[in-house]
Amino acid sequence: MAPVNLGKQHPAAYKSVLELNKEVEESVAQAGLDPKLAELVKIRVSQLNGCAFCLRMHTRDALDKGESTDRLAVLAAWWESQYFTGQERAALALAEEVTHLAEPGRHEWDNGSLSDEQVSAISWLAIVMNAWNRIAVRSHYSVAP
Template sequence: MQLRMNYRTANQAAFQTLLKLEDSVKKLGLEPALYELIKIRASQINGCAFCVDMHTADLRKMGESERRINLIPVWREAPQFTEKERAALALTEALVRIADAGVPQHIYEEARRYFNEGEYIAIVMAVNAIGSWNRVAISTGMFPGCFDKQATQA
């Protein structure tokens, strides 16, 4: 695999804009581990290997178990996730696939059982942020390890 371009240097203003968005979303009050679950699930659906790799590593550093990390793609069939996490993951999937059916009422209502209006919008913004990162990573050919010293010297 070969990196098409380094987006970090190709357009500094765009990179800084995404960093500001990410920083803003982090301050919206989502629990850090929940935010990582959202980023991982959205990245899996969007097919962003770079982001899946990065955020599963981040979740591991937070002390998350390998079992739960491995079960994120099949969270509906895995009892390891709380009802609150399930509501966030269902909302994440609906938002990523918004063109398919919007956000169905039952998903909205389930999310609102666990999240107030501000937290609901924080999840929406989290999905927006990771979706932007996914699109940058995929379109520029990023892959796990592409910025490692060895990968850049190849």
């Protein structure tokens, strides 16, 4: 069976995810989170999910927003580098926890650098990014040079 493009088969469901994405982006901004941090979260979630389409898109978005190639190069091992702030480290750990569906609760990411509003915004960002990754991977979106 050929790949099925989920968005084309059920455009109303796809549109709902687009609307959720818009709401989450607004929540991230209202929580005072740096747009580059949002892109780092999107990229890290996409790395964990193996979504080439979203990795390419959000890496380009991050670069357009001024992210450095050095930080992008070490993002997959963020905890081992000194490139990321306490808040960024907390956000990345939280996004990984949401992506891996770990037991809910405050864990190593809870270093006090994220407000409750920011924890919620990053959690929603990881949730919606997981949805996009699954849509793109399941639909076999083309990722060619």
